[in-house]
Amino acid sequence: MKGADRKSIVRDQLHEMGVRIYDLLDSGKYPDIEMPSRSVKNIEYDPKLRQYVLGPTSVKRNAKNIKHIRPFTQLVWLASFSKELLSNRKTSTLRDIFYSAQAYNIDFEDQNESDEVITELESILGKAREDFNVYPEERSAIFGDLTIEYTVPGYEGKRLDLTSHPDGVMIGPALTTAAFAQTNAEMVLVIEKGALFTRFVEEKVYKKYNAILIDTVGQPPRSTRYMIRRLHEELGLPVYVFTDADPWGMHIAMVIISGSANAAHLRELTTPDAKWAGVWASDINKYKLPHDPLTELDVKRLFELKSDPRYGEKLWKDEMATFLKYKRKAEQEAFARYGLTYIVDKYLPDKLKLLKEQ
Amino acid sequence: MKGADRKSIVRDQLHEMGVRIYDLLDSGKYPDIEMPSRSVKNIEYDPKLRQYVLGPTSVKRNAKNIKHIRPFTQLVWLASFSKELLSNRKTSTLRDIFYSAQAYNIDFEDQNESDEVITELESILGKAREDFNVYPEERSAIFGDLTIEYTVPGYEGKRLDLTSHPDGVMIGPALTTAAFAQTNAEMVLVIEKGALFTRFVEEKVYKKYNAILIDTVGQPPRSTRYMIRRLHEELGLPVYVFTDADPWGMHIAMVIISGSANAAHLRELTTPDAKWAGVWASDINKYKLPHDPLTELDVKRLFELKSDPRYGEKLWKDEMATFLKYKRKAEQEAFARYGLTYIVDKYLPDKLKLLKEQ
Numbered sequence: 067m068k069g070a071d072r073k074s075i076v077r078d079q080l081h082e083m084g085v086r087i088y089d090l091l092d093s094g095k096y097p098d099i100e101m102p103s104r105s106v107k108n109i110e111y112d113p114k115l116r117q118y119v120l121g122p123t124s125v126k127r128n129a130k131n132i133k134h135i136r137p138f139t140q141l142v143w144l145a146s147f148s149k150e151l152l153s154n155r156k157t158s159t160l161r162d163i164f165y166s167a168q169a170y171n172i173d174f175e176d177q178n179e180s181d182e183v184i185t186e187l188e189s190i191l192g193k194a195r196e197d198f199n200v201y202p203e204e205r206s207a208i209f210g211d212l213t214i215e216y217t218v219p220g221y222e223g224k225r226l227d228l229t230s231h232p233d234g235v236m237i238g239p240a241l242t243t244a245a246f247a248q249t250n251a252e253m254v255l256v257i258e259k260g261a262l263f264t265r266f267v268e269e270k271v272y273k274k275y276n277a278i279l280i281d282t283v284g285q286p287p288r289s290t291r292y293m294i295r296r297l298h299e300e301l302g303l304p305v306y307v308f309t310d311a312d313p314w315g316m317h318i319a320m321v322i323i324s325g326s327a328n329a330a331h332l333r334e335l336t337t338p339d340a341k342w343a344g345v346w347a348s349d350i351n352k353y354k355l356p357h358d359p360l361t362e363l364d365v366k367r368l369f370e371l372k373s374d375p376r377y378g379e380k381l382w383k384d385e386m387a388t389f390l391k392y393k394r395k396a397e398q399e400a401f402a403r404y405g406l407t408y409i410v411d412k413y414l415p416d417k418l419k420l421l422k423e424q
Numbered sequence: 425m426k427g428a429d430r431k432s433i434v435r436d437q438l439h440e441m442g443v444r445i446y447d448l449l450d451s452g453k454y455p456d457i458e459m460p461s462r463s464v465k466n467i468e469y470d471p472k473l474r475q476y477v478l479g480p481t482s483v484k485r486n487a488k489n490i491k492h493i494r495p496f497t498q499l500v501w502l503a504s505f506s507k508e509l510l511s512n513r514k515t516s517t518l519r520d521i522f523y524s525a526q527a528y529n530i531d532f533e534d535q536n537e538s539d540e541v542i543t544e545l546e547s548i549l550g551k552a553r554e555d556f557n558v559y560p561e562e563r564s565a566i567f568g569d570l571t572i573e574y575t576v577p578g579y580e581g582k583r584l585d586l587t588s589h590p591d592g593v594m595i596g597p598a599l600t601t602a603a604f605a606q607t608n609a610e611m612v613l614v615i616e617k618g619a620l621f622t623r624f625v626e627e628k629v630y631k632k633y634n635a636i637l638i639d640t641v642g643q644p645p646r647s648t649r650y651m652i653r654r655l656h657e658e659l660g661l662p663v664y665v666f667t668d669a670d671p672w673g674m675h676i677a678m679v680i681i682s683g684s685a686n687a688a689h690l691r692e693l694t695t696p697d698a699k700w701a702g703v704w705a706s707d708i709n710k711y712k713l714p715h716d717p718l719t720e721l722d723v724k725r726l727f728e729l730k731s732d733p734r735y736g737e738k739l740w741k742d743e744m745a746t747f748l749k750y751k752r753k754a755e756q757e758a759f760a761r762y763g764l765t766y767i768v769d770k771y772l773p774d775k776l777k778l779l780k781e782q
Contacts, residue, residue: 156626156764158764159619159622159757161619162619165755165760166760166761166764168714168760169760169763203619205591207563219626220590226589230588231589231593231594231598232578232596232597233594233597233598234596235589235594236565236593238591238592238622239590239622240589261517261519261561264517264596264597268514268515268577270578356523356526397519400523402520402523402526405524406520
């Protein structure tokens with residue numbers, strides 16, 4: 067679905083939410099809002115969707131209850147402010163929202179409190195905050211054979227070829243809401259770090275493999291996860307994720323594939339068919355990579371992930387066992403010990419062949 | 425100077441460095457390398473250049489001295505590797521250099537050691553590492569009426585209009601080395617944070633003020649400081665820097681203007697004529713901005729900066745005094761309390777008028 071269509075659906079949802087509250091008030095009743103509970107007890111793993119989802123429990127905010135008046139008012143204000151953003155086609159950030167509230171004499175103790183209310187609105191609408199034009203600061207990048215068509219004001223209908231800037235094209239509000247106009251790409255390569263992303267551009271990996279490259283800059287912002295899903299769903303492209311060989315890199319791949327527990331109230335942020343293409347724990351031995359010992363924190367993290375239902379498949383279990391057996395980790399850049407292009411000339415084709423045969 | 429010309433000068437410098445060592449060896453002498461000392465004693469503030477510079481003291485690495493053999497070898501390897509990078513028109517990162525050394529059996533204890541040798545090579549050449557194609561990971565962004573012409577392989581002669589992507593165009597190796605082909609811009613607005621950068625794009629500040637916008641994402645990477653200087657020197661544009669109203673934001677402006685002590689061995693990273701356009705400590709009172717108390721760390725930092733020769737001018741002294749008097753700080757986003765566009769409609773024109781009158 068194009069960005070503009072999604073936004074008009076959300077605006078309609080916000081409008082209905084307001085009408086309902088207005089009608090309740092108009093008929094002399096205390097207004098209320100019902101929303102799914104996001105408490106840990108109500109978060110469960112859905113093996114079919116391959117992500118965490120919210121269970122059936124819901125909670126109600128009622129203006130009759132004096133304890134509810136504050137969060138109820140904050141929520142209604144946020145809904146109205148978000149509708150304004152959408153109507154004026156402006157975007158905002160989490161931090162902006164916190165300060166903007168003061169213009170309306172809506173009190174938030176700190177940004178944690180406003181962030182929490184933003185998450186509540188997400189769970190009511192079943193839509194990510196980006197859908198009501200609230201964006202985080204972080205930006206990742208994309209590069210490859212894909213021409214997009216903008217939908218943001220002043221740029222409607224304008225197109226950009228994503229190979230037009232070799233440093234990578236920033237994934238911000240304009241890119242996330244653009245339509246996919248033209249592509250001959252055959253796969254998406256998602257990369258944890260800028261260094262390897264630049265290497266892949268310089269070595270023309272995007273040409274050799276007809277690949278769209280994405281630099282997540284660590285754990286990807288949600289708008290980037292949403293873009294990865296769109297590339298898979300709308301263009302039918304396979305997605306391969308390259309990370310460091312450590313529990314944190316592995317989990318970057320997992321969050322792209324299966325999402326996170328604190329986004330259990332959202333769909334459309336996961337790409338269950340995406341594949342973790344390494345660097346695996348077993349690659350450290352296989353390729354004799356320079357490595358560092360796992361820290362205590364790394365080991366603790368691995369034990370946490372072992373009991374996580376998302377890590378149930380064989381690949382993950384085996385790699386976690388290998389991490390714990392050798393207690394070693396390695397970075398993507400470690401391949402540079404065989405020369406700057408080894409990762410492109412040898413590791414990448416080997417790994418893609420292996421994953422396609424599976 | 426265009427990127428390609430700069431690079432060929434550096435390649436010549438590296439070549440000469442190699443020839444000299446070769447000739448010394450060939451004539452049966454121990455090779456040595458002389459470089460400016462970067463010890464604190466040899467760093468002084470140059471009021472004319474308005475930046476820190478290195479004094480006259482130099483140090484010598486001599487292969488005759490057994491203690492020098494390790495750093496001498498590392499340095500010669502780095503010079504040779506950098507020449508290879510330039511000849512093959514490839515780029516690398518600080519982290520890549522650390523790992524690449526292993527391919528040549530050059531031993532670095534950790535990345536600190538390789539980073540140090542990279543700084544030594546900078547001081548010998550008097551050029552930033554970006555000039556020998558070693559880039560950091562961080563990326564900032566640029567947007568506005570400027571058409572660039574690339575010089576990187578595969579893109580020679582291709583042009584990009586920097587308004588072509590409304591999320592901002594990434595400042596990476598390709599952009600930094602591009603030539604400026606066409607512009608009608610009249611000023612450069614440098615902004616500390618993505619939120620305000622996006623606001624300025626959305627509110628068409630680049631059109632209203634004919635401004636090129638730069639998002640530094642905090643303390644700007646050196647390639648971004650180099651770009652800011654180029655925009656000022658090559659295009660004759662005035663530069664205004666917008667930061668948070670706290671000692672850290674103030675110092676971002678100062679580093680853009682006067683550079684940093686640990687880059688005292690470099691020129692061409694400063695823009696002494698750039699102006700700090702706020703948010704000033706005095707703006708917190710003037711605009712009745714939502715504010716937070718200064719932390720102990722903030723206050724400590726202010727006392728450090730007070731004794732820094734770069735902070736000698738009246739504006740800085742007054743603002744530091746105001747910070748310390750009221751013990752308050754505020755963020756750029758704090759203007760959102762007056763509505764999302766107040767900073768564009770009111771603050772920006774007020775401040776530009778004030779700075780132009782000075």
